[in-house]
Amino acid sequence: MQNPYASKKTAPPGGGNSATQAENANNTATNNNVNDNIMGTNNDGSNINRSATARRHVLSRDMSRASRTILADQSAIEVLDYYLTHILLVEGIDDIELEFISDDMEGYLTGYSSFLCNTNIPVNHKRYLENPELVPDKFLKYSGLHEYLSKEINLLKTLCSDNEFWDDEEGLANISEAKFKRACQRSQAKKR
Numbered sequence: 198m199q200n201p202y203a204s205k206k207t208a209p210p211g212g213g214n215s216a217t218q219a220e221n222a223n224n225t226a227t228n229n230n231v232n233d234n235i236m237g238t239n240n241d242g243s244n245i246n247r248s249a250t251a252r253r254h255v256l257s258r259d260m261s262r263a264s265r266t267i268l269a270d271q272s273a274i275e276v277l278d279y280y281l282t283h284i285l286l287v288e289g290i291d292d293i294e295l296e297f298i299s300d301d302m303e304g305y306l307t308g309y310s311s312f313l314c315n316t317n318i319p320v321n322h323k324r325y326l327e328n329p330e331l332v333p334d335k336f337l338k339y340s341g342l343h344e345y346l347s348k349e350i351n352l353l354k355t356l357c358s359d360n361e362f363w364d365d366e367e368g369l370a371n372i373s374e375a376k377f378k379r380a381c382q383r384s385q386a387k388k389r
Contacts, residue, residue: 251291253278255355256348273348275323280312295356302353302362306372309349313342314380339381346373 253274257267278289285308287293298305319325319333320341337345350373354363362368370376 252352252356253290256352269344270348272323273345274352275326276313276318276345277309277349277352279326280309284312290352298353299357299360302357302360303365303368303372306350306353306362306369310346310372310377310380313346314377314384318342318345338385339378342381343373343377346377 253271256262256270262270274290281287281289281293287297317333318337318341320335320337322333322337325331325333350369353360
């Protein structure tokens with residue numbers, strides 16, 4: 198069975214001249230015009246499409262966010278990218294086709310919240326990814342996990358703002374509020 202979140206890579210149509218590249222850039226804008234696209238060419242002459250503005254920085258573009266919050270945004274996105282690339286085995290948030298997340302937003306967020314609840318995510322997790330020989334002794338608890346889930350929800354609300362799931366307050370609450378807290382606490386009690 199094919200993974201519903203797997204990205205379909207397609208090369209944009211057209212040749213390598215600048216007029217065609219400009220047309221292709223207009224034709225390949227991503228969902229909700231969040232990303233600006235730059236057309237270029239690979240070594241073999243085929244067209245490539247690169248994001249000028251990475252999706253991972255969408256939340257941090259808000260000028261009112263404190264520097265500590267921006268650092269927390271980056272940490273949350275690193276965990277999200279780990280989930281996408283190592284658990285779902287798809288592309289990271291900057292490259293995945295958003296329609297694969299958007300088509301089943303509730304299922305995607307339910308899976309991500311379950312991952313957060315049931316995974317020991319070390320405090321300062323980037324340090325442990327960079328140095329696998331280190332053994333973590335402190336793990337994120339409910340408050341940190343809830344912050345990461347909230348950031349993911351806010352990111353997807355920005356990237357997929359027209360998704361009908363955002364109108365389902367009860368469904369969103371089931372994923373991110375009291376049930377999430379109980380699941381985190383139950384999971385942490387089992388890990389002791």
